[in-house]
Amino acid sequence: MTQPVIKARGLVKRYGKVTALDHCDFDLMPGEIVAVIGDNGAGKSSLIKAISGAVSIDAGTIELEGKPISFSSPLEAQDAGIATVYQTLALSPALSIVDNMFMGREIRKEGIAGSVFRALDHAKMREIAREKLSELGLMTIQNIDQPVETLSGGQRQGVAVARAAAFGSKVIILDEPTAALGVKESRRVLELILDVRSRGIPIILISHNMPHVFEVADKIHIHRLGKRLCVIDPKEYSMSDAVAFMTGAKLPEGAVEAA
Amino acid sequence: MTQPVIKARGLVKRYGKVTALDHCDFDLMPGEIVAVIGDNGAGKSSLIKAISGAVSIDAGTIELEGKPISFSSPLEAQDAGIATVYQTLALSPALSIVDNMFMGREIRKEGIAGSVFRALDHAKMREIAREKLSELGLMTIQNIDQPVETLSGGQRQGVAVARAAAFGSKVIILDEPTAALGVKESRRVLELILDVRSRGIPIILISHNMPHVFEVADKIHIHRLGKRLCVIDPKEYSMSDAVAFMTGAKLPEGAVEAA
Amino acid sequence: MSDTTQPTRKGQEFEQTLDASDKTVASFEHESRGFVDRLQHALHSNPTLVPVIVLIGAVAVFGLIAGGKFFSAFNLSLIIQQVSIIGILAAAQSLIVLTAGIDLSVAAIMVLMAVIAGNLSVYMGVPPVLGLLASFVGGTAAGLMNGLLVTRVKLPPFITTLGTWSIFYALNLWLSGAQSIRSQDIDANASILKFFGNNIALGGARITYGSILMVAVFAVLWYMLNKTAWGRHVYAIGDDKDSAELAGIRTDRTLLSVYALSGFVCAIAAWASIGRVGSISPQAFYEGNLQSITAVVIGGISLFGGRGSIMGALFGALIVGVFQSGLRLAGVDVLWQVFAIGWLIIFAVAIDQWIRKVSA
Amino acid sequence: MSDTTQPTRKGQEFEQTLDASDKTVASFEHESRGFVDRLQHALHSNPTLVPVIVLIGAVAVFGLIAGGKFFSAFNLSLIIQQVSIIGILAAAQSLIVLTAGIDLSVAAIMVLMAVIAGNLSVYMGVPPVLGLLASFVGGTAAGLMNGLLVTRVKLPPFITTLGTWSIFYALNLWLSGAQSIRSQDIDANASILKFFGNNIALGGARITYGSILMVAVFAVLWYMLNKTAWGRHVYAIGDDKDSAELAGIRTDRTLLSVYALSGFVCAIAAWASIGRVGSISPQAFYEGNLQSITAVVIGGISLFGGRGSIMGALFGALIVGVFQSGLRLAGVDVLWQVFAIGWLIIFAVAIDQWIRKVSA
Amino acid sequence: ADTTACLITKTDTNPFFVKMKEGASAAAAENGIDLNTFAGKIDGDVETQIAAVESCIAAGAKGILITPSDSRALAPVVGQARDAGLLVIALDTPFEPAETADATFATDNFLAGELIGQWAAATMGDTSEAKIALLDLNPSQISVDYLRDNGFLQGFGVDIKDPTKMGDEDDARIVGNDVTNGNEEGGRTAMENLLQKDSGVNVVYTINEPAAAGAYEALKSVGLEDQALIVSVDGGCPGVQNVADGVIGATSMQFPLLMASKGIEAIKAYAETGEKPQNTDGLDFVNTGVELVTDAPVEGIPSITSEEALGKCWG
Ligand SMILES: Nc1ncnc2c1ncn2[C@@H]1O[C@H](COP(=O)(O)OP(=O)(O)OP(=O)(O)O)[C@@H](O)[C@H]1O
Ligand SMILES: Nc1ncnc2c1ncn2[C@@H]1O[C@H](COP(=O)(O)OP(=O)(O)OP(=O)(O)O)[C@@H](O)[C@H]1O
Ligand SMILES: O[C@H]1[C@H](O)[C@H](O)OC[C@H]1O
Ligand SMILES: [Mg+2]
Numbered sequence A, B: 001m002t003q004p005v006i007k008a009r010g011l012v013k014r015y016g017k018v019t020a021l022d023h024c025d026f027d028l029m030p031g032e033i034v035a036v037i038g039d040n041g042a043g044k045s046s047l048i049k050a051i052s053g054a055v056s057i058d059a060g061t062i063e064l065e066g067k068p069i070s071f072s073s074p075l076e077a078q079d080a081g082i083a084t085v086y087q088t089l090a091l092s093p094a095l096s097i098v099d100n101m102f103m104g105r106e107i108r109k110e111g112i113a114g115s116v117f118r119a120l121d122h123a124k125m126r127e128i129a130r131e132k133l134s135e136l137g138l139m140t141i142q143n144i145d146q147p148v149e150t151l152s153g154g155q156r157q158g159v160a161v162a163r164a165a166a167f168g169s170k171v172i173i174l175d176e177p178t179a180a181l182g183v184k185e186s187r188r189v190l191e192l193i194l195d196v197r198s199r200g201i202p203i204i205l206i207s208h209n210m211p212h213v214f215e216v217a218d219k220i221h222i223h224r225l226g227k228r229l230c231v232i233d234p235k236e237y238s239m240s241d242a243v244a245f246m247t248g249a250k251l252p253e254g255a256v257e258a259a
Numbered sequence C, D: 001m002s003d004t005t006q007p008t009r010k011g012q013e014f015e016q017t018l019d020a021s022d023k024t025v026a027s028f029e030h031e032s033r034g035f036v037d038r039l040q041h042a043l044h045s046n047p048t049l050v051p052v053i054v055l056i057g058a059v060a061v062f063g064l065i066a067g068g069k070f071f072s073a074f075n076l077s078l079i080i081q082q083v084s085i086i087g088i089l090a091a092a093q094s095l096i097v098l099t100a101g102i103d104l105s106v107a108a109i110m111v112l113m114a115v116i117a118g119n120l121s122v123y124m125g126v127p128p129v130l131g132l133l134a135s136f137v138g139g140t141a142a143g144l145m146n147g148l149l150v151t152r153v154k155l156p157p158f159i160t161t162l163g164t165w166s167i168f169y170a171l172n173l174w175l176s177g178a179q180s181i182r183s184q185d186i187d188a189n190a191s192i193l194k195f196f197g198n199n200i201a202l203g204g205a206r207i208t209y210g211s212i213l214m215v216a217v218f219a220v221l222w223y224m225l226n227k228t229a230w231g232r233h234v235y236a237i238g239d240d241k242d243s244a245e246l247a248g249i250r251t252d253r254t255l256l257s258v259y260a261l262s263g264f265v266c267a268i269a270a271w272a273s274i275g276r277v278g279s280i281s282p283q284a285f286y287e288g289n290l291q292s293i294t295a296v297v298i299g300g301i302s303l304f305g306g307r308g309s310i311m312g313a314l315f316g317a318l319i320v321g322v323f324q325s326g327l328r329l330a331g332v333d334v335l336w337q338v339f340a341i342g343w344l345i346i347f348a349v350a351i352d353q354w355i356r357k358v359s360a
Numbered sequence E: 001a002d003t004t005a006c007l008i009t010k011t012d013t014n015p016f017f018v019k020m021k022e023g024a025s026a027a028a029a030e031n032g033i034d035l036n037t038f039a040g041k042i043d044g045d046v047e048t049q050i051a052a053v054e055s056c057i058a059a060g061a062k063g064i065l066i067t068p069s070d071s072r073a074l075a076p077v078v079g080q081a082r083d084a085g086l087l088v089i090a091l092d093t094p095f096e097p098a099e100t101a102d103a104t105f106a107t108d109n110f111l112a113g114e115l116i117g118q119w120a121a122a123t124m125g126d127t128s129e130a131k132i133a134l135l136d137l138n139p140s141q142i143s144v145d146y147l148r149d150n151g152f153l154q155g156f157g158v159d160i161k162d163p164t165k166m167g168d169e170d171d172a173r174i175v176g177n178d179v180t181n182g183n184e185e186g187g188r189t190a191m192e193n194l195l196q197k198d199s200g201v202n203v204v205y206t207i208n209e210p211a212a213a214g215a216y217e218a219l220k221s222v223g224l225e226d227q228a229l230i231v232s233v234d235g236g237c238p239g240v241q242n243v244a245d246g247v248i249g250a251t252s253m254q255f256p257l258l259m260a261s262k263g264i265e266a267i268k269a270y271a272e273t274g275e276k277p278q279n280t281d282g283l284d285f286v287n288t289g290v291e292l293v294t295d296a297p298v299e300g301i302p303s304i305t306s307e308e309a310l311g312k313c314w315g
């Protein structure tokens, strides 16, 4: 059995009196898309925030490619290769597309200008950004220096995904990337996801859209009451089964407990 | 032919250089659910904001039950019977459920206490709120005085819809009410919508979720590039057709041009 | 041509199982908590208790340090008297802060209105009642001017009132010729201006009418904010203005009323200040703007709007008064009083922050 | 058991038509627009132009009103000299405002640091360079204290600096014993403290080193804010702190660096102020905090953070200086100067607001 | 000690008041009196001074020494204190009317101004070419401010019109008035501003010595420091040193320590005998004296040198 890219065990996260994660486990294998589904408030976002360093956990362990990790900030997770597209996108509206794409990993000029005077290499960043965006088929964006606030919702998603995909990530996490998008734009994002996976990067996808989930996922992690209820193979279970499990209408039996 | 509840003609709304509504028409007949679909940025939210008085239009006319109206604020639209549940919900997080439900139409005590001292009748408002919420099957909410910020996303939607449905509205407008909701919670909201319609109140529903739209709508207004492209009957067209029309893949022919 | 489930309207296939879904509400076991934790939670559900506790604590500590001098009925009533003007200004300030604004001009409005009432009644032969009336109209207009700049011109309140502060201050110096109006002249021509300087002796305590006025102003505003629709609207606007607008509140009109009322309350403070000071000094209360903000934040009203009780500002003003009086009687230099007030602000708000951190 | 379209992975049936969907970008005809409209749009795309235009306009108007006296090289260089201290403070203030904060303590830090440098070098026999060094360390530490309260204790910047203002002010009085250090004593013991008072005569103009320093401080900070990653992070934090955090920026660390740097710049201002004033006066610049904020807002930097160029603050400071000089030379009373500055704040920000209203 | 006294100064930020406090503390210790000291936060901070008076009443003090921040506004609370049996003595700044307090120990500020005015006129000789800059305190027209300013002008030979107003003179020799807030920074900026109006300024009156030091810096920066006579009021040690250094031509020395110690003695006497101090003949206050300090004495105006003054400064 190959080693999981991400392996979490016994995660606990409390917010005051609310227990968002209650001894939750999670696994992601190389090259696969794992969808995480569950009711509102089940703790899905909390789970991925725990993995991506956006919140600190109260208990539990996380391993990245077999090595235990404990991130105290999203930056550390990013540096370790875990790129996340949050529900809120985490873009800075007043800054340009390039600025946003390189936020936190800007490229400095070569030579003294960069090492001593810490000057940014705007030209290079622009070039790379354009390249990455067109690789992902996002060349409808004309002016790479325009502020993100002037983009449509779909375009913003595109920028956020491109940012996540661009920097040699080991894992990409997407939290409800299509929730606010139209049919056409949703499709683009799903294609983006498949495209990223085809380059061998495993993906965690949170979504409430069952058809989307069953379309792209290799495995479905069903989250309920702050923990992993079961993991199912979308080829073996129907959407009805999945919904029944996640809402507590049915209890899973013989489901793939851990990948 | 009965009179439309809402009839809009030639609406124009510009934001600086962007034309969000470009001579758009709209009709809503009594007792029906009209779904509005279209790409991101097509101008759907702008259309309903124009109708509900949240933005002022640059040109065009709107009639409510045959009478021309021109609202300069959401309050006027509400007073005229147009209740809207916005994408952002428009709730005040720190205030209680009752306060939110009665926001802008509080009930005062009887007698001098109310007329002179303008004292609120908290007891009565509480009673009515509880009643309205249970009518709509929302009695999972236990404490009607708890701040809205302590509610889950689904519960908040419920409060917003209950507020819209509670006050003898002539029309209820819902802008993407299920976008952030899980499968179970989405279902509740759809049931709420059908429930409201069954009491004879017509509804305008904006949604990107085709199965939901085709499930509940009586008519589908397809919005494209800031105007009404066509109105179709969901019993006569397939989801594929609708998507093709709204994305410009196909041109509608012989569709119900105006209801 | 239809591919839908129109007739039954039962939703997609996978939604059919929902009827059987779990209806119980999630619950988790709770760790047992220590005293501090429980205190934190208790205060969280009743945040106005915080300034009350700080106040009681401060009185107790200074009672111990400064002894009987501090703890006499006379001194305690004196403190109330001393904070009454800043207290009333803090009430006016609270209104603005609850809407997520801030008003740097409250004290400037107050002083200007005192000067107007005084000039008219003492020097220009206007009947004192009309002089007062003019100051009330003027205060309301000054507040309205701030409100119009905030709502119509859409300037941030901080900037608006930074500007109008200068304007009101200049007008004040111009009208008064920078000269104080003497107590004797007021007595002779317009003794009603000094009405709030009268007091009731109760044992050792001397309760001035001004102290009573302050409490009354807070009581009325508390009622308006908590028991009327207008008050709910003020909170809603402070909480989230856009939502309030969409919910059907005329936010601009409400904001205007808030600013106008705040200006009116400043005019009340002006009247009270004449009683308190005994004369009308155009230079007084120069720091009153920031002092009123200090009282408001120590009282636990959030500068982000929509959260906190106006009663907090009353306690905030009293806390500052108790500190100053206690330190004064303990023989501490002004210098170190200023120093102590600086830390008081930081600690009071830090405690408040700590309490709000807990989820309910 | 599967009801999905697994193998083909082509999505739901209704999505199949998407390949044929319209790929053109929407475009609409535009109404022809008037001059004002076009001006508004032009300024919108380059908002820093606004203070520049106001500045040029003000210079022109006062040149006409007050004539040659105003328009002389001497007077113009004098204005720059007179604003140099508030200008440097405004640079420090801008850093904080760009992060959506506000700093009421900048001037207090500056004065305290001047007193520290002076006391050490003039009275305590410390080599002046070390005295200056101490003031730089002290200024940075004072800024850091503000930053720690903002990031660790999570106090709003307004409240933090309202508190530390009092604290720094008290320390200043305590250390200085309220005594100025005389110019001659500085000359005798630590003339380097007055370095920035030297000037270069250029025709009629007298450019002090302090004026050059101000420009240099702005240039360096502009470079840092616009050409380095740190600067992008500062803007991102001011724009939306949570997003910036999630995007992988160590927001607290960056904020700390901003506050520390701001304190350091205040120490630079302290050095410059000794040159400007000639002596070290613990009572000077009492209004400097608000004056620096005035320069920043007139310069078009948004109090909500993340928007505006630091150069705006430089122009803002100069605008205020030009107004004061022009009004003075036109024979206007101090009183009405105060009045005019009030309106200036309101108008400048109103224009800014009007320009930002347009969508690009 | 069972006698308590209070000292309430305008601020703690002015060395003059700091000195006064030192003097009062020393005298109190000597006389076995408990001294509480208070101060406003800034000049004009009436409310803090009122609160201080009230605290003194509450503390059962025998007497109060006060430098009123506003010579009119504090009258009522002073009345209360006197009604409560406290002896109230104004120091430095008289009340209006002076009888508001039981006694006033002050410099004759008008005279202080007059002396430097006379000295400046005599030093110039021909005053027809004078160009006078007046560097006042602030826009609030407080009494020390207009008394010194008008005293100076009168001594110099200018028609002062209303003796309680500054800036109402129409003598062409006056270049202008500007405010300094009584500190060096304000002095410098105000001087620059007036030089802008007329770079020929050759007589500079300043409200106090810090303002004078600032004015000197401004003149020096444009190389005009030898063109103008700078005169001032106070006689603080740094000011006297500045006379010695040639920065200030002449200054009128006040005696804050004397005011304070006399005040304390008066309270002691009052506590013991109930007796109140008597005014100087012909004045409505007790004149604590003023001495002209200059190293360029002129005929007919008694003065002391800076060297002599250094021994006395604020002693
Ligand atoms: N910052 C927070 N403070 C307090 N409670 C929180 C916070 N974030 C999440 N919670 C609570 O933790 C629980 C789990 O939230 P979480 O966001 O992980 O759910 P989710 O599964 O992502 O839901 P959704 O589908 O609505 O996004 C919820 O009860 C939520 O209210
Ligand atoms: N306040 C505003 N200022 C400037 N432009 C706006 C504003 N509101 C909407 N727009 C623009 O108007 C156009 C129509 O927006 P609208 O929100 O009506 O679209 P929509 O159909 O509701 O899209 P979505 O499905 O994403 O909600 C878009 O190009 C949008 O960017
Ligand atoms: O006499 C004093 C005066 O009252 C003032 O306020 O400044 C200090 C002294 O000159
Ligand atoms: Mg979530």
Ligand SMILES: [Mg+2]
Residues within 6 Å of the ligand: B044, B045, B046, B087, B175
């Ligand atoms: Mg929309």
